[in-house]
């Protein structure tokens with residue numbers, strides 16, 4: 001039996017640890033107290049340990065960590081403001097300064113306890129400080145568990161563009177305790193389901209059908225997905241990262257929905273911010289419309305996906321539906337080649353074409369329709 005205590009809840013659940021130890025990804029999924037986390041911490045008994053949180057994970061997740069693992073009793077805790085704006089050079093700079101002032105050495109340990117913002121920023125700082133500080137990720141949001149924490153892509157936004165500066169370096173270990181999800185606000189859970197949608201489409205018809213039904217039930221009842229389904233989604237990402245850790249080939253499929261998704265998210269960031277996973281869900285829906293217009297995806301499949309997103313997510317802000325407003329963000333996309341906007345096109349669930357492109361006229365047509 002595993003108990004998860006925080007000021008706001010006491011949550012009991014049992015689950016066997018699922019472990020993956022590949023050449024890139026090292027991960028335990030299940031109750032933290034039953035994972036190899038305590039043994040891992042023991043390796044750092046003579047070192048400094050720092051825990052990076054944001055104000056929300058400080059409030060909801062930190063106490064459990066500090067009270068369950070005595071090795072962490074004297075850890076330094078660094079608290080960030082929550083939200084995408086924290087994934088910035090200003091906060092990276094402050095963290096580098098703090099590590100320097102605290103005389104942190106390469107052998108010390110940074111634990112990132114939070115969603116994708118904490119893990120993207122924290123792991124970026126860890127990968128650059130003294131050319132690589134030990135780093136363990138403890139994702140606490142659905143999105144970070146099924147996606148952001150896996151695969152070693154670390155980074156910050158820059159000049160309003162998503163993930164412009166970053167590194168690819170795997171963390172030393174990832175511990176995913178689904179108990180943390182208990183305090184995650186529902187809109188953030190919905191956002192995570194957007195990346196889950198992508199994984200289910202990449203995997204194939206079986207997982208897509210299963211996912212569609214379970215998500216419809218989860219949303220209707222405001223209930224979380226089963227840990228078995230979470231593990232399936234996590235494995236989709238692990239399998240791709242293991243095949244192609246540096247995104248030379250197959251890993252590009254994880255950009256499905258992200259060419260437009262990142263443009264939507266960045267376009268709205270200043271005036272009407274939308275959650276990353278919501279932007280990705282709409283990116284998937286509109287990129288499917290483009291693939292259909294290009295004759296790559298059949299109309300029924302594109303429409304089914306569009307209807308699914310429309311039924312489960314609030315509409316995109318109007319500024320995101322103005323094609324010209326998206327152009328500067330699409331022009332900064334890291335995948336661009338020969339001045340073409342690249343995207344991964346879905347052909348059918350489980351089947352896709354990498355390195356496809358679309359133009360402004362095609363974008364205008366789908367946004368208008």
Ligand SMILES: NC(=O)c1ccc[n+]([C@@H]2O[C@H](COP(=O)([O-])OP(=O)(O)OC[C@H]3O[C@@H](n4cnc5c(N)ncnc54)[C@H](O)[C@@H]3O)[C@@H](O)[C@H]2O)c1
Pocket residue numbers: 054055056057060061082083084087114115116117118120140141142143144147148149150151152153154162163180181182183184185188191192195275276277
């Ligand atoms: N590195 C990658 O491969 C990768 C992949 C996908 C997304 N991302 C990035 O991840 C980020 C989005 O991640 P996110 O959705 O986790 O955002 P986030 O880190 O901002 O978390 C969302 C919100 O939930 C709160 N929160 C997190 N866990 C909580 C918990 N257990 N209880 C209560 N509140 C909690 C956070 O404080 C925040 O307010 C984006 O910046 C995106 O670009 C990175």
